[in-house]
Amino acid sequence: MKHARHVEEIERVLEGNPTGRDSFVSASWRRCVELYGMDPMRADPAHIVTEAELREHRKQAEWMIAAARSGLQSLFRQVAGQNYVLLLTDAKGVCVDFFGDDLFTEDLRSAGLYLGSNWSEDLAGTCGVGACIITQAPVTVHQDDHFGNAHTALSCTAAPIFDSLGQLAAVLDISLLRSPAPKTSQSLAMSLVTTAARRVEMANLMAESPRDWVLRLSSSPEFLDVDPEVAVRLDGSGRVLGYTSAARRLFPEGGAILGHRIDEVLGVSVDDLPDLMRDRPTEERVIETRDGGALFGHAIAPKAPRQALPRMRSGGALAGLSGGDPAMARLLDQAERLAPGTVPLLIAGETGTGKTRLARAIHMTSKAQGFLSLDCAGLSAAALGAACQALAGPSTLLLRRIEDLAPETATALAGLLDRQPDLRPLSTCCLEPARVALPRTLFHRLAGAVLSVPPLRMRRDLGWLMERHLRRHAADAVRLSPSARAELMARSWPGNIRELEQVLDVAAALCDGPVIDLHDLPAPVAPSPLAPGPLASGPLAPPAAAAGESLEQVLAACEWNMARAARRLGVNRSTILRRIRAAGLQPPG
Numbered sequence: 001m002k003h004a005r006h007v008e009e010i011e012r013v014l015e016g017n018p019t020g021r022d023s024f025v026s027a028s029w030r031r032c033v034e035l036y037g038m039d040p041m042r043a044d045p046a047h048i049v050t051e052a053e054l055r056e057h058r059k060q061a062e063w064m065i066a067a068a069r070s071g072l073q074s075l076f077r078q079v080a081g082q083n084y085v086l087l088l089t090d091a092k093g094v095c096v097d098f099f100g101d102d103l104f105t106e107d108l109r110s111a112g113l114y115l116g117s118n119w120s121e122d123l124a125g126t127c128g129v130g131a132c133i134i135t136q137a138p139v140t141v142h143q144d145d146h147f148g149n150a151h152t153a154l155s156c157t158a159a160p161i162f163d164s165l166g167q168l169a170a171v172l173d174i175s176l177l178r179s180p181a182p183k184t185s186q187s188l189a190m191s192l193v194t195t196a197a198r199r200v201e202m203a204n205l206m207a208e209s210p211r212d213w214v215l216r217l218s219s220s221p222e223f224l225d226v227d228p229e230v231a232v233r234l235d236g237s238g239r240v241l242g243y244t245s246a247a248r249r250l251f252p253e254g255g256a257i258l259g260h261r262i263d264e265v266l267g268v269s270v271d272d273l274p275d276l277m278r279d280r281p282t283e284e285r286v287i288e289t290r291d292g293g294a295l296f297g298h299a300i301a302p303k304a305p306r307q308a309l310p311r312m313r314s315g316g317a318l319a320g321l322s323g324g325d326p327a328m329a330r331l332l333d334q335a336e337r338l339a340p341g342t343v344p345l346l347i348a349g350e351t352g353t354g355k356t357r358l359a360r361a362i363h364m365t366s367k368a369q370g371f372l373s374l375d376c377a378g379l380s381a382a383a384l385g386a387a388c389q390a391l392a393g394p395s396t397l398l399l400r401r402i403e404d405l406a407p408e409t410a411t412a413l414a415g416l417l418d419r420q421p422d423l424r425p426l427s428t429c430c431l432e433p434a435r436v437a438l439p440r441t442l443f444h445r446l447a448g449a450v451l452s453v454p455p456l457r458m459r460r461d462l463g464w465l466m467e468r469h470l471r472r473h474a475a476d477a478v479r480l481s482p483s484a485r486a487e488l489m490a491r492s493w494p495g496n497i498r499e500l501e502q503v504l505d506v507a508a509a510l511c512d513g514p515v516i517d518l519h520d521l522p523a524p525v526a527p528s529p530l531a532p533g534p535l536a537s538g539p540l541a542p543p544a545a546a547a548g549e550s551l552e553q554v555l556a557a558c559e560w561n562m563a564r565a566a567r568r569l570g571v572n573r574s575t576i577l578r579r580i581r582a583a584g585l586q587p588p589g
């Protein structure tokens, strides 16, 4: 009787008469008859794939099963004892993971609620998983919403799980063998399954993103850090590399999300992310949305990549100069091999990169006993000769800033090196070696090999350098807050390690407690582009500075990005906003 009424209702739907069913159910019934040629009277057994096929489906979905497992376990614990069964299917509808009560194994198996069952709509008819795959949205297919007679006792609530590129990856289904008649009895199941699917997407995105910024968002400050609603993975320029499906609501409907900059849809850019880290007060982490609303943000900074590095053959002075930066590791390996010989070395690099420190470490690793360090600026031929007379036996002569050597001192130096063959010159320069204006005869007496020290902005061990400096130089175990650390990691450091040390020393002196916070950091200071000296030209020069530019020019150069403009002018964001208002400036277009 019940079956006959079900078949009649299907017929009415096929004739185009509404029967009060959800529209996705009616649409699915029509497909079952018109597209798949199914008969609702037939009670076809569940479709179970072969063991070999199941192995293949599980292999394909391995990463999703791993990401979903703990979410499924905790969901199953929540519904334990209420006869629910949980299925995780792949995007084709094949059940690849399963949680059910062992007491009902046989019942569940015969109802198709088991590993390997295929719940795609074209095989199983209207069902939770199948409808979820077609609509790509959470659905409840309750009792006689099901098309086939075999399933009309079941109630299935299913939610889609998307991968971080927005593709359907899996379906999470929670089903009951027997349920109360009203469909609304499944509202709790719907809420549980959508929450679990969101958490699986979140776990998957986080696992994929150790090298990128992740911005997590929530409409409630209380849940921001523990159970956010949305997450996006961003590259260094703020472009979206991945997202959880709830992020779609931030972007224009139907438009692409991947590759778009986050500041197109939210009042936040990649430069603001340090301000949104967990150590900042939640109520300050407010972000404006496109529609004038607000969300709370939690930014998670990228972790430094791990790389296989050349191994230093010995420890000592050289090994202590790097915390795992690959370019430094290669440089130190070369330095270690060259140190014991007598080849003169020219050490090139921007100011403050550690050329002098490297030269001293090379000397300490060499066989030379005597050591003399001279600044070339203002060095006379007479002073050079007098200083070197004091050296006896194999000695290192460190000539700092060789580009500043006066021509007559250069001539005297060439003669001196000929007369004192035990002297091994180590020279430093802030210019590209090819731009150093020295007589050719002297150049080749100084530059037997060139060692190039990388600028700090190119080094990957910046975090290590910061921590080591604080450990060694700051009192009372001072440490950086995560946002202060992220802010320093994002700076360009034109003054290199020297500038870094000074910033940390100032911050350590200014901070009140044991933690250096964002507001304790001195703003970056850059020399005027007009400042004299080798830095203003030459390929080793750091990026140009902002000195002398008007607020409007700086804003234009920073594409009206407040955080970047603030950093460039050495003030905070609120100062920039205040100045913009005071000057009546408006962003273009």
Ligand SMILES: Nc1ncnc2c1ncn2[C@@H]1O[C@H](COP(=O)(O)OP(=O)(O)OP(=O)(O)O)[C@@H](O)[C@H]1O
Pocket (backbone or CB within 6 Å): 320, 321, 322, 349, 350, 351, 352, 353, 354, 355, 356, 357, 358, 400, 428, 429, 430, 465, 497, 498, 501
């Ligand atoms: N590898 C390093 N680890 C830690 N600190 C370093 C390292 N290299 C340099 N420093 C520190 O950075 C500061 C600048 O280093 P150094 O004087 O060697 O730079 P430089 O390149 O010779 O600078 P300049 O060319 O301006 O004379 C010093 O205080 C030094 O102790």
